[in-house]
Amino acid sequence: MYVLHYAPDNASLIVRLALLELGAPFETALVDRSVRAQDGPAYRRLNPNGLIPALETPEGALFETGAILLWLSERHGALAPAPGNPERGHFLKWLFFVSNTLHADARLFFYAERHAGQGADVAAFRAATRDRIAGHLGLLEAMAATRPAWFSPDTPSVLTLYVCGLLRWIALYPVEMAGWLDLARYPALRAIAAATEARPSAAEAARMEGLGTTIFTQPSYACPPEGSAT
Numbered sequence: 001m002y003v004l005h006y007a008p009d010n011a012s013l014i015v016r017l018a019l020l021e022l023g024a025p026f027e028t029a030l031v032d033r034s035v036r037a038q039d040g041p042a043y044r045r046l047n048p049n050g051l052i053p054a055l056e057t058p059e060g061a062l063f064e065t066g067a068i069l070l071w072l073s074e075r076h077g078a079l080a081p082a083p084g085n086p087e088r089g090h091f092l093k094w095l096f097f098v099s100n101t102l103h104a105d106a107r108l109f110f111y112a113e114r115h116a117g118q119g120a121d122v123a124a125f126r127a128a129t130r131d132r133i134a135g136h137l138g139l140l141e142a143m144a145a146t147r148p149a150w151f152s153p154d155t156p157s158v159l160t161l162y163v164c165g166l167l168r169w170i171a172l173y174p175v176e177m178a179g180w181l182d183l184a185r186y187p188a189l190r191a192i193a194a195a196t197e198a199r200p201s202a203a204e205a206a207r208m209e210g211l212g213t214t215i216f217t218q219p220s221y222a223c224p225p226e227g228s229a230t
Contacts, residue, residue, distance in 0.1 A: 002026035003056040005046060007033050008209040008224035011065045011103075012053030014165040016208070018069055020201035021156055022076045028208075034228040066099030069158035079158045081150055091150045091159065094143060098162050102136045105129055106166055110173045130180065133170060137186055144188035153195035163189065164196045168219045183217060193217050 002019065006012030006028050019026045031037045031052050038050045046054040047063035055062045062068045073080035080095075081087040108115050109129045116125035140163060143151065150157045167189065171181040183190040193216035196202055206215050210224040222229040 003029055005029045005031050005054040007031045007052050008227050009222035009229035010052045014162050015053050015068050016205050017161045017201050018072050018158055020204055030227045032227055073158050095159050105132050141186040141188050153191045160192050164193050164216045168216050171219050
């Protein structure tokens, strides 16, 4: 049994989706952002960075979204090309691109005030980051157009789940720039987002976290039954 330490509509959503797709038994433990529970000693013992999510496993606690997804795919033999598969290297390079580059820039975009530096022009910093994100999405769009089995509308993978979550948040945050992302510019990514949000796992995650229906193609702000998304 896994325990997913989560906050609604945070990166833990991606791990929840993966667990649901795998049919893996898990429980959830709310990390209440409204009281900064992620900074408390109990949570910091699981994730010393104080970021969400953390996943308790029989082998100990895991953190970092990409690492959790890769571990789950290997442990359960699903949602990714297996070691030894000729496609494994191609999958891994894009998984690390999404984790290390797209997700990292998304955090800079969302929290520009924290990262721009003292005396910096925050608006200019955010605009430059947005332009980089658009470039990253362009690279993913070109790759998606080739329809590899591990990144297509036909079959979910930890990579499709990861990208769909990021598409959601990039469209919603920061609030003052919500709506800048036009998925019509990325038809291959939009097809993956539409297929993913139609899956039972997405419907269940949306119910659990109060996300609405079109959670990736036309996202709206969460109304969770517990906890805070921000």
